[in-house]
Amino acid sequence: MIICKSSDEIKLMQQAGNIVNEVLLQIEKVLKPGVNTAYLDRIAEECIYRLKAEPAFKGYVGRLNSTPYPAVICSSINEEVVHGVPGKRVVREGDLVSIDVGVKFRGFFGDAARSFLIGDVCRTAKRLYEATWDALNKSIDKCVLGNRLSDISHAIESRALADNFSVVKVFVGHGIGKKMHEDPQILNYGPPGQGPPLKKGMVLAIEPMLNEGTSDVEVLSDNWTAVTADRKLSCHFEDTVAITDNGPLILTRK
Ligand code: MF3
Ligand code: CO
Numbered sequence: 001m002i003i004c005k006s007s008d009e010i011k012l013m014q015q016a017g018n019i020v021n022e023v024l025l026q027i028e029k030v031l032k033p034g035v036n037t038a039y040l041d042r043i044a045e046e047c048i049y050r051l052k053a054e055p056a057f058k059g060y061v062g063r064l065n066s067t068p069y070p071a072v073i074c075s076s077i078n079e080e081v082v083h084g085v086p087g088k089r090v091v092r093e094g095d096l097v098s099i100d101v102g103v104k105f106r107g108f109f110g111d112a113a114r115s116f117l118i119g120d121v122c123r124t125a126k127r128l129y130e131a132t133w134d135a136l137n138k139s140i141d142k143c144v145l146g147n148r149l150s151d152i153s154h155a156i157e158s159r160a161l162a163d164n165f166s167v168v169k170v171f172v173g174h175g176i177g178k179k180m181h182e183d184p185q186i187l188n189y190g191p192p193g194q195g196p197p198l199k200k201g202m203v204l205a206i207e208p209m210l211n212e213g214t215s216d217v218e219v220l221s222d223n224w225t226a227v228t229a230d231r232k233l234s235c236h237f238e239d240t241v242a243i244t245d246n247g248p249l250i251l252t253r254k
Contacts, residue, residue, distance in 0.1 A: 002175055002183045004201030009108065010242045010249070013177070013203055016103055016110030017240050017251030019051045023101045024114050027073070031116055033093045037075040037086035040099065045072045048103055056102030056109055056180050063181075067223035074100035074113075074224075081209055081217050081226040081234040082113075082171055093119040096129060098236040102180055109180045111205045112252035113238035125233055127163060128212055132235040135159035135208040143204065143241050143248035149184055149195030156208045157189035166215035168234070171226070173207045176240055198243050203251070207238035 005013065026047045027040050048055050055072040062069070069083075076084035076098040077091065084098075091097055100113035115129055139155040152173075160167045173186030184196060188208050213232035220227060228234050242249040 002196060002199075002202060003177055004199055005177055005203055005242070006201065009177070010201070010203065012106050013108045013110065013240070013242065014251050016053065016105040016108045017112070018254070019048065019053045019103050019105055020101050020110040020112045020240070020252050021254055022051060023047045023103070024099060024112060027099050028114070028116065031091060031097065031099075031118070033091055033118060036088055036090045037084070038088065040075055041071050041073050041086035044101060048072065053103040053105040056104050056111065060180070065223055069224060076100070076225070076234070076236060078233055079227045079231040081168055081211070081228060082236055083224045083226050085222050085224050091118055094121050094125070096121060096125045096233055096235055100236070100238065107178055109176050109178070110240050110252055111176055111180060111238060112240060113207060113236050115235050115237055124212055128165060128210060128233055128235045131159060131163045131165055132208055132210045132237050135210060136206060136237040136239060139206050139208065140239065140241055140248050140250060143198060143243050145198060145200065145243065145245070147198050148193055149186065149198065150190045151192050152204070152206060153187045153190040154192040160208070160210045165210045165212060168209035168211060168215055168217060170217055171207070171209060173238070174205050176203055176205045200243055200245055202243045203240060204243070205238055205240050207236065209234060209236045
């Protein structure tokens, strides 16, 4: 069941989204070669509590996974697709780093991810980064009344394929509200024109994951970190988007 939000609820979700945006900006400031990902996690945790919110990921028990998520952010570097657990891994020049942040504020969740290119990166990393960001923006453009859910999915896949990249199939975007994961699931692939019609008040966390090589992923022995099966590059962006009479409202951007 897809839960539509009132305009007052969307105002609260905008506040949650603003907090997520601010946390990502604070992380970006310190994201340089030589920092380890545990440090980024600490910066995020401090920032979230300073802004009177709570981390949404820490302790989260997934549908497919009984190990509670052990950190505040997900930091996924190069071959890591999503759910990279912060720790000793050090960010290096040339890395493609995705940071995923979720918060709960006054009962509502916000969820977003940004990828960052660290210094000089190879041409493929640059192309993958541009394609994934473009895929997110093209899919957000589909968040208008009159479209259907899979128009979002199709926009992501077509943008990926245009550059010969693959999309990850085992992870999906999701509805979001009083729970971090609500209906519907948003596939990052598929034909257009299918699924539920988009309605005013739907709030969707859209999260394209594009891979350089195979779309297959594996999960490491920490039970969370997902990596590409061929260990080639992966990139991830995410925004929380509300559907309104005036088109898409991106809650996790300023
Ligand atoms: N943005 C991701 C998601 O929607 C991050 C979840 S991390 C988790 O699933 F630990 F909370 F699962
Ligand atoms: Co999400």
